[in-house]
Amino acid sequence: MSIAQKTDNASGKKTTIPAMEQKMIDQGLVDIQKLDPNIQVELKYSTTDNFVGKDVYGDLNRAYLQPEMAKRLVKANALLRKNHPDYTLLVYDAARPNSVQFALWDALDNLKIPAKNKKMYVADPKTGSNHNFGCAVDLTVVDEKGKPLDMGTKYDFFGPLAYPRSEQEMLKKGRLTSQQINNRQILRKAMNQAGFATNTTEWWHFDGMSKAQARTKYGMIK
Known part of the structure; x- marks a missing residue:
């Protein structure tokens, strides 16, 4: 994967940034752990532990969201820890380039998912998922x-x-x-109180706004 370089002002050393990550930085998205290091991140699409069975993110291992969404996530984690001091959020996926959306969409064919049912599991990349606008997060x-x-x-x-x-x-x-339902409700309560909406078919997925609003306000991450 191609990478960009930046100079660390403290050390003067150049560090490399995955191109996918740099693209999100350039579009104004923020690394959620820079706002709250307590939030844990394990991007499932940077591993083989996902429904595709392969790494589709390459060198990307940090979670990015639109600034407004990132602030809400920090609030959600604070609410969670207030009620359950031993718990914290673990992010599985956040902002996702539309190019990856196409890869996930095509992977459903290998799973023999009928074309008419594909939208139940992956948003059509032609219109995009809220992940493609940096306005959705998957987590536990x-x-x-x-x-x-x-x-x-x-x-x-x-x-x-x-x-x-x-x-x-x-x-x-x-x-x-x-x-198990109570555990889901612990997650849901924190996320809902922070301003995220529940997805009716995925306990792990939460939206910060409608897709139409996200498209108008932010535009798609290519």
Whole structure:
């Protein structure tokens, strides 16, 4: 992956920045850990632990959001820690270039997802996801040992078991436990109070505004 260079004012040494990261910096997005180092980051698309089964971010390992969204995330983490001092947020995905959106969209074909159902799992790259505008974040909660709370499914799980709207149904069927739903509600409460909206089919995904608003205000990250 191509990289950019910058000079650290403190040391005078040049450091390298992945091109994908530099692109987001140039568009005014901010590194969330520079606002709150307590927030943990593990970009799943910079690993093979995702539904694609491969690294699609390359050298990118830092999470970026629009400044307004980043401030809300800091607020969410503060709210979480106020009610649960041993917990903190762990970010799985944040701003995502549209070029990566195309890769995720195409990967659904390999999973034999019917074309008519693809939008249930990945936003059409032609219109974009809120991630492509830096206005959405995927995340979970970890305990004092850094272990993610049990949310009933892994990140990027496809199906009703991951749907917030289906939690009571899954509870009645014995497929989710009360504790798993409670863990999701801990995350949801902090995020909602900070100004993020819940996604009805992904317990880990939260939007800072509508896609139409994000497109008008910020434009797409290419």
